[in-house]
Amino acid sequence: MSADVGPSQSRGKQKHSKKKSKRVGVRIDMTPMVDVAFLLLTFFMLTTTMAKPQTMEINLPPDSGVNVEVAESNLLTLRVAADPKDTISVFYNTGIDKPVRLVGKNRTDCIAALGKMLKERIKSNPKLITLIKIDGKARYVDMVDIMDELNLADITRFSLAPLLDQDRKIIEKI
Amino acid sequence: MSKKRVGFKLDMTPMVDVGFLLLTFFMLTTQFKPEESVEIALPDSHSVFKLPDADVITISVSKDSRIFLGFDSQNMRSAVFGEANKLRAGMEVKSEQLANLLVQARTRNPKLRTVIKGDKDTPYEVIEKVMNVLQKVNITRFNLVTNLAK
Numbered sequence: 001m002s003a004d005v006g007p008s009q010s011r012g013k014q015k016h017s018k019k020k021s022k023r024v025g026v027r028i029d030m031t032p033m034v035d036v037a038f039l040l041l042t043f044f045m046l047t048t049t050m051a052k053p054q055t056m057e058i059n060l061p062p063d064s065g066v067n068v069e070v071a072e073s074n075l076l077t078l079r080v081a082a083d084p085k086d087t088i089s090v091f092y093n094t095g096i097d098k099p100v101r102l103v104g105k106n107r108t109d110c111i112a113a114l115g116k117m118l119k120e121r122i123k124s125n126p127k128l129i130t131l132i133k134i135d136g137k138a139r140y141v142d143m144v145d146i147m148d149e150l151n152l153a154d155i156t157r158f159s160l161a162p163l164l165d166q167d168r169k170i171i172e173k174i
Numbered sequence: 175m176s177k178k179r180v181g182f183k184l185d186m187t188p189m190v191d192v193g194f195l196l197l198t199f200f201m202l203t204t205q206f207k208p209e210e211s212v213e214i215a216l217p218d219s220h221s222v223f224k225l226p227d228a229d230v231i232t233i234s235v236s237k238d239s240r241i242f243l244g245f246d247s248q249n250m251r252s253a254v255f256g257e258a259n260k261l262r263a264g265m266e267v268k269s270e271q272l273a274n275l276l277v278q279a280r281t282r283n284p285k286l287r288t289v290i291k292g293d294k295d296t297p298y299e300v301i302e303k304v305m306n307v308l309q310k311v312n313i314t315r316f317n318l319v320t321n322l323a324k
Contacts, residue, residue, distance in 0.1 A: 030190070034186070034190050037190070037193055037194055037197055038193055038197075040197055040201070041193055041196055044200030044201055044204050045196070045200055048200055048203065048204050053216065053225050053319050053320065054219065054221050054222060054224065054319075054320050054322045055221065055223045055289060055317035055318060055319050055320065056221040056318040057223055057315065057316075057317050058315070058316055058317070059314055060308070060309050060314040060315075061314065062309075062314055134298045136297060136298055136299030136302065137297055137298070137299065138297070138298045139295050139296065139297065139298065140217065140292040140293065140294060140295070140296040140297070140298055140300075141217040141294040141295070143298055143301065144218075144219055144292075144318060145217070145219075147219075148218075148219040148220055148221065148320075148323075151219075151220070151221065152220055160302070160305070
């Protein structure tokens with residue numbers, strides 16, 4: 001595999017009387033170039049990521065102290081307690097009912113149960129407003145998962161409130 | 175009786191052509207992952223909004239509750255963090271400084287969109303604090319960055 005540049009070698013020889021030698025069939029070995037090209041191709045193919053991260057959009061009401069009056073019966077409260085990793089404890093109640101703990105074998109089951117519950121609730125009461133109270137020590141992923149389930153259940157209006165000590169007392173009893 | 179194949183030649187030109195075509199494609203479409211100020215494991219969601227390409231303020235919250243503020247353009251970075259820091263993807267900020275910096279950035283470029291990039295294991299109280307700051311400075315629309323759940 002060598003670059004053979006044929007006729008140009010004969011240029012120096014005296015045998016040829018022609019002053020201008022025609023360069024016919026110049027062949028350059030392209031193998032190294034192609035090798036490099038394919039190397040680069042492999043590199044770019046392997047490093048490219050086509051997917052861009054997704055985002056969840058949230059609209060907050062402006063901070064102007066507007067109070068929204070909601071009928072107790074339309075209010076679904078979700079309370080999330082701080083839990084060790086890979087578990088989640090969600091307590092839900094409508095109005096002034098006693099909170100109920102969502103049961104599930106593991107975290108994924110709990111989230112699925114939450115989704116099911118939300119879909120049933122919104123079906124029976126389309127005016128439902130959800131209030132989410134999350135413990136400060138809980139994980140961020142809990143909030144995202146709950147919001148995701150709300151979005152999947154087409155509940156687009158919900159509020160976030162801090163979990164107060166009185167809420168903590170309520171869910172501790174269960 | 176076996177025939178010996180001597181000097182077997184195959185025209186590689188079409189393959190090489192396609193190879194170069196693909197190479198050009200990948201070279202032009204590739205975008206190197208922007209440098210992260212801190213490593214963050216994103217939570218999953220079923221949301222399908224895409225992250226906007228430009229004019230983004232990124233508030234990253236790491237696992238150990240540190241808050242980083244980042245911009246996608248160097249101009250914004252040098253305007254907010256100073257010329258010396260314009261090459262850094264994000265700067266660590268205290269939650270008390272955050273409101274001020276956000277207002278400063280948004281007066282410079284009102285088109286900026288805010289995204290929160292929180293780690294899965296961040297305590298919720300930190301995110302809550304950031305969201306309260308956003309509400310206080312009237313950024314009522316923001317996005318939470320997530321990965322697409324399968």
